[in-house]
Structures are given as C-alpha cells and as structure tokens.
Amino acid sequence: MASDGYSAAHAADTEVLVRRSMTKGYELLSLLAPPIYTAFVLVRKGRGHFTANRLLRATWVGGAVGCAAGGAFEYVRSANSNEVTVRTRRIQHAYDTASLRADDHSTIGAILLAVLTPAVLWKRASPVNLILGGAGIGSAVGVLTHYGRALTGSPAPKVDIPETLVPS
Numbered sequence: 692m693a694s695d696g697y698s699a700a701h702a703a704d705t706e707v708l709v710r711r712s713m714t715k716g717y718e719l720l721s722l723l724a725p726p727i728y729t730a731f732v733l734v735r736k737g738r739g740h741f742t743a744n745r746l747l748r749a750t751w752v753g754g755a756v757g758c759a760a761g762g763a764f765e766y767v768r769s770a771n772s773n774e775v776t777v778r779t780r781r782i783q784h785a786y787d788t789a790s791l792r793a794d795d796h797s798t799i800g801a802i803l804l805a806v807l808t809p810a811v812l813w814k815r816a817s818p819v820n821l822i823l824g825g826a827g828i829g830s831a832v833g834v835l836t837h838y839g840r841a842l843t844g845s846p847a848p849k850v851d852i853p854e855t856l857v858p859s
Contacts, residue, residue: 697770697774698774700774700778701774701777701778704769704774704777704778704780704781705765705766705769705770705777707781707784708765708769708777708780708781708784709762709765709766709769710762711765711784712761712762712764712765713758713759713761713762713765714758714761714794714797715761715790716757716758716759716760716761716762716764717754717755717757717758717761717827717830718757718793718794718797718830718831718834719757719761720753720754720756720757720758720760721750721751721753721754721757721827721828721830721831721834722830722831722834722835723753724749724750724752724753724754724827725746725749725750725753725827725828725831727753728745728746728749728750728753729741729746732745742815742816743812743815743816744815744816744817744820746824747808747812747816747820747821747823747824747825747827747828748816748820748824749824750823750824750827750828750831751820751823751824751826751827753827754823754826754827754830775858778858779857779858782852782856782857782858783852786850786851786852788847788848788849788850789837789841789846789847791847792837792847793833793834793837793838795833796833796834796836796837796840797830797833797834797837798830798833799833800829800830800831800832800833800834800836801826801827801829801830801833802826802829803829804825804826804828804829804832805822805823805825805826805829806825807825807829808821808822808824808825808828808829809821809822809825
C-alpha cells in the first residue's frame, strides 16, 4: 500500500487512464490546431505571414499541449475518484473498440506523414517541424479516416465486457 492512501491497483489504473487521455489530447489538438492556426493567421495577419513551417510548428506544439493537458486532467480526475470507479473506467476503455481503432488509425497516419511530409516539403520548413508537424497532421488525418470509415458503414465491432471483470 502506498503511503498516500492509494493501492497499487489504483495507481496502475490511473497510469493507464492518464496515458490514454494523453493520446486522446494529442489527437484532438493535432486535429484542431491546423485549422485554428490557419484561420487566426489569415484573419489577423494576412496571407503573407502564412508559411508551411509555422503551420507545422503550430500543429506539433498544439499536439504537445493537448498531450500535457489531457494527462493532467485525467490524473486529477482519477486521483480524486475512488478505486472502483477508476477500475470500471479502465475496463470500459480497454473494451472500447471504436477508441482503439481511432488510436490505431491515428498512429498509422502519424507514422506515414512523419515520413512523407519531409519528403514533400523539404526546403520549406525546418527538419524538426517537418517530422513532428507531419506526425501531428498525420494523426489528425488518421482520426478523420476513422470517423469517415464509421460514417460510410464500417464501424468498429462492439465487444461486450465480461461480467467477471466488472468490479461490484
């Protein structure tokens, strides 16, 4: 038993949920950062200030902020919840096939565009922004692909949670 009153199981469940929320935060802000940044620059400064380097930088910085914010939010939420609630949420998320499929599409998109963006925009941005920004845009494209598949009739299968896993 930990000295702060949390059991090892509660700490492990909290860790899993924090990692999941960091992933979801990264995906969300990687999706929102490019259009928000583009709109902001075009409205406030005009087309002359819009560059690929700045867009890619805004994308990966937005993803990093989303990752940190998602992890912090989930840590506070889980630390202030009881052990049964945290365990139930962890099990529900472990069997959420739609969320897992979205994460898979996001990861595939991030890897692909982290490689393809530098190949296409080599002279237009710094290498760090090309790779990290490309990964952020790829993550967003992957999430959009997941939702597009769900809309076109290929939803993730539903999986029932075994009763033996649900805490009472």
